[in-house]
Amino acid sequence: MATYDLDVLMPFTEANCERLLEAVAGLQPRLSHTVDKRPLQLTAGELSSFRNLYLLTDLGRLDVLGSLPPVEDVAAVLRDAEWMDVGGLKVRVLPLEVLIQVKAAMGRPKDKLTETELRAIANVKGAAKKP
Structure with a gap:
């Protein structure tokens, strides 16, 4: 069994989203579900309304799941x-x-x-x- 991403389970509170942004800051995070794979430039407050977040980073794909x-x-x-x-x-x-x-x-x-x-x-x- 091989996996090519990392799945993280995280309640999308503003505090958790702040920690997430700090953790990926140096990894060039990009939104994987956008056509142009645009850079992650959302605030913790904006992210706290998400249910899931799918990122591409310099280290690979990161799926952040709220449930x-x-x-x-x-x-x-x-x-x-x-x-x-x-x-x-x-x-x-x-x-x-x-x-x-x-x-x-x-x-x-x-x-x-x-x-x-x-x-x-x-x-x-x-x-x-x-x-």
Whole structure:
């Protein structure tokens, strides 16, 4: 399974949008869903009305998601997220079970394939835990 973007789950509060703008400031962020891929020149206040934001940066594509159907309680998901080390940076990632639910709900062929692969990973992890 390969991925070519980074998905971030973030409530679109003005404070979070301010942090996002600071984080991508040096990465030449551009709006990926515009024809001309125009530079991101929106304020945190303007971004706070968004539901999702799709960016192209010098490091690759960044999808910032305000919700994650079928998950309704984003705060609970974030509380239950697992910590991982990614290149020396500690980040929270969705629990495998939640990611499987999300991929199952998407319904697209590529998500169904990913769901199958994630279920296989979950089975291997479950078997490894058994004595």
